[in-house]
Amino acid sequence: MAAERVHTTAHHVDVAAPAGVIYDLIADATRWPWYLPHSVHVEQLDFDGRSERLRMWATAGGQVRSWTSHRRLSPRGRRITFRRESPDAFAKSLLGTWIVEEVDARRSRLTLLYDVVVEDGGPAGAARAEETVDCGSRRELDSLSRIAERWSRLDELTLVFEESVRVRGGAELVYDFLYRVADWPERIPHVSRLDVTEVEPGVQVMSRDTTTADGSTHTTESVRVCFPHAGRIVHKQTVTPALLTAHTGEWSVVPDESGVTVTALHSVVLREENIEAVLGPGATVADARRHVRESLGRDSLATLELAKRHAGAVVRML
Incomplete structure (x- = not known):
């Protein structure tokens, strides 16, 4: 049996947009293909007002990949936790949290946390898996911050x-x-x-x-x-x-x-x-x-x- 290792990622970006605007962009995942270059399509399978189950298609590494994601939305705290089912060939599990913090009325801090369990496969294989997650996280944050900062004209x-x-x-x-x-x-x-x-x-x-x-x-x-x-x-x-x-x-x-x-x-x-x-x-x-x-x-x-x-x-x- 292959060994496993846990990779924890935390990325932050300061955004010139109100916290509510940023939270709404993240909460409506069906519109992610409009805002995130790698996101192809999102289907909402179930939703009870707070918890939802999504089927997602995206491009990564020149390939089209698909997975199912469970999310828990907390509008008052502006936090969204998620868990992907079978997220990728290299990952055994993937958990994460979006956090939106208000700096002032027009500025916010957006944080994306990831915990990924990967099959070790040696230092090189694990490093590639971890780099893929890190790069994807940074791209998501950069794309969301750019679109959020245009919120008044969106x-x-x-x-x-x-x-x-x-x-x-x-x-x-x-x-x-x-x-x-x-x-x-x-x-x-x-x-x-x-x-x-x-x-x-x-x-x-x-x-x-x-x-x-x-x-x-x-x-x-x-x-x-x-x-x-x-x-x-x-x-x-x-x-x-x-x-x-x-x-x-x-x-x-x-x-x-x-x-x-x-x-x-x-x-x-x-x-x-x-x-x-x-x-x-x-x-x-x-x-x-x-x-x-x-x-x-x-x-x-x-x-x-x-x-x-x-x-x-x-x-x-x-």
């Missing part, structure tokens, strides 16, 4: 919208069109290239080139998590266009008695410092919101209409 920089179409056909046909992204360059005109790898059943990593309305091309990379029985595909761009800090979304296929509703949901966070470089001198946040809404909405609606046409064509052939 609503303006965040945009959530959706497009939907109705389809007279089977939900399975529509879902199959959305799932088989390797076929999109042949089926969707604005997708000029797409490479996809299914790293495990239902988890896809893809890189694609998209042709915009002005004829230019931009490259993005994404992770998609597929839930075929629920008719859902969630996705997050891990390499975004210059105008966006974050872009997450979801394709959903919902059948009813008369057909199927297919929806493309998008959540984006604008990269304010790049607005003028992308849209031209004098461009504002309002201009960026309008540009993103129009371009993403147009592409999504085009994809939805093609999925609808595909499903209809297959039905007519049967």
Whole structure:
């Protein structure tokens, strides 16, 4: 039996934001993919007001990893404790605590504590495991502090919208069109290239080139998590266009008695410092919101209409 060792980590960061703002960012883990670069998707499995159970997907070391986490929320004390189930190949258990302390009305200290039990595997293996945890902790703190310090503008920089179409056909046909992204360059005109790898059943990593309305091309990379029985595909761009800090979304296929509703949901966070470089001198946040809404909405609606046409064509052939 391999030996085990306990690694304890404590990291702190001072943040120019109210303590309540920081606590709320940490407490709503379903929005972490908006704010934490490594976080891909978070599903809340159970919640009773204080305790919750989450399924989480994230990137680490060039891989997509998933785990279940139990959390206990203490809003009055601004503390959140968590315990991960099977958090990683190297870790036997992982416990931690987020602590938010008020310095004054506009400044706070954020602390992240970790206790990790790792299989020793020699000094080199244990050191790599401990370094992975330490680096991940620092990245989480840095990302949360940056977004928290923009709290007064966060609503303006965040945009959530959706497009939907109705389809007279089977939900399975529509879902199959959305799932088989390797076929999109042949089926969707604005997708000029797409490479996809299914790293495990239902988890896809893809890189694609998209042709915009002005004829230019931009490259993005994404992770998609597929839930075929629920008719859902969630996705997050891990390499975004210059105008966006974050872009997450979801394709959903919902059948009813008369057909199927297919929806493309998008959540984006604008990269304010790049607005003028992308849209031209004098461009504002309002201009960026309008540009993103129009371009993403147009592409999504085009994809939805093609999925609808595909499903209809297959039905007519049967």
